[in-house]
Amino acid sequence: MNLRPDPTFHATPKLAMEAPVEKLAFTLMLSPDGTKPDGLAVVDVDPTSKTYSQIVHSLFVPNLGDEFHHFGWNACSSALSPLTGHAFLERRYLIIPGIRSSRIYIIDVKEPLKAKIHKIIEPEELFAKTGYSRPHTIHCGPEGIYVSTLGGGGEDGTDGPPGIFIMDCETFDILGRYEMDRGIQDKHYDFWWNLPRDYMVSSEWGLPPQFENGVVAEDLLSNKYGHTIHFWDLRARKVVKSLDLGENHQMALEIRPAHDPVKEYGFCGVVVDTTNLQGAIFTWWKDENGEWQAKKTITIDPVPADADDLPDLLKGFGAVPPLVTDIDLSMDDKYLYVACWGLGEMHQYDVSDPMNPVLAGKVEIGGIVNKTKHPNGKAFGYGPQMVEISRDGKRVYWTNSLYSTWDDQFYPGERGAAMVMANVGENGGITLDENFWTEFPEGYRSHQIRLEGGDCSTDSFCYPSV
Amino acid sequence: MDLTTAAGLWLAVIVSGLYHGLNPGMGWPLAVSSALFERRRSALWPALGALSVGHFVAMLGILLPFSMMTLLIDNQREIRIGAGLVVIAMGLYLAITRRHPRFLARIPPHKLGLWSFLVALAHGAALMLVPIYLGLCALEELDTGHRAASALMTTTALALAVAILHTVAMMGSGGAMAYAVHRWLGLQFLSKGWFDLELLWAVSLIAVGGIGLWTAI
16 A cells, blocks of 8 residues: 555546656466466566567466466556545556466566566356356456456356456455346456446457357357447446347457546447458447447458468458457547457557547558568567557557467467557557567467556546546 | 633534545545536536535534433433544544445445545544534533423534534535646646545544543543
């Protein structure tokens, strides 16, 4: 506990943008076949440093087969909410769930180069206290740390719906389930909220049998993955509206609300439209009558390809789908970054008018067919995937792995971990930084990135930027 | 009546009000937030009003039962000792646990009055006034002979006066703080000027309880 609020807590997104820039990044490393322990890499992102873009410290956990995926902080700018009285927490611990093992690690990164395990929550405890499994997204909320899960109870995670549980933000004890009335919600993926406006939005991927051993083509073609987003009364813990984006919009994943809490809109990325293989972004908003609405505002077309250049899964389609697997919104709510993991492209859209996004920049790297190399001449395996934006909006970092078994289906063969960075132009546009290239240990893949002091997909703000 | 003691106790009512008002935990940042959301400074005042009403009702909710008790029970001294001990216990509890009641986080953000009422109760803000109030009652020298309707009027009026004066002082300091942050200081002040008052708060409770106990004995 501090006597003053943690200097990385900011009342508004604007103040967060003006704060000192990040010098370190934390990136998750996973062993795709579970033969090595997963780990956390601390990457030097200070351009003046001799070890710029390199891993300066690694922490490996004492178990095998966790499959690290997403992670988050024990505390963020939401701690400045006067409603909750947690202003004196420290942003000190990373909460890292194993999406395959359901084990949760609390890592103390007060001294990042001496990062150490603070606590391990074993899967049995999670199962017993919540009936959920496969923990995923982390956000710091009103009553503690909220964690979404992808699985329910039982061996294959289909005994009961998955949902969100709450952890104490100081002791890391699991307090129990969040939901009081989930309505029709029966699958889960991401969630985020607007704290002062008191709503939450959640999304759907699929149930564990639909993803753990790879994408199930029959389920995808019969539209059995998630395609509904749910709007919740955050503190009453109930769904107020479930909005079906249309069953062809398979896998509604990342939820990115505007950071400025005065704005009541946000975005959701859809991996693939099964009618035409397009990737899509929906804008959701609260209309003048207080009703939740959503509309498709970006579509990205598939690119025709020779069957010989395609993996077995896609040969029949004769095209590469964009596969929108991650999106991220800059702190000023101006640019939305869209990872097209199949095409091998990172798009930057100007979303100043959220209903009419305009493509402002694009980087080609990796890709199923194109396999575009990095400007430094090195091969970038897979495609652009987990994307994270610096608080000031000037740098965009991304890695390349989606999920171990899915990587193998879309990109057969081991292609190596990568983490790259692109600089954002004054008036938009993105260019890869030739000097930023992170070498990862052999046999690992890279997933989500977190930036020192918070980033554009961790912090929730309680005051408007005026 | 001991005028110096009376003046001291009334001053304590005002000072505790100023102190509660300045503490961000009692809600002035919510008034700032409200004005920012509505994009007009005048929105500070209804928010502060709602916070004050909640605080005021919490004060009365705690003071009135004590006001009844002073009339119905002979043992004035025992009541004051008991109240002092309760306040000290609350202070010790807050100092040792340093935990936040989770139910406060379940209150919808727009229900400022309800939030303020529950916060004042949960953090012992209302309790802090009890020893001061009982000290004022004692000065009225309510012996058994005075237990009549007029005495009830006196103690109730005294409770009302204490709650009103305290709340006005609280609204004054909290309102000044909210106005200054909204007008001049900006929200940086929130992260730079917010100190952890929890321990000080707990110590204040223990001190007030201790003084109550001391004067009763």
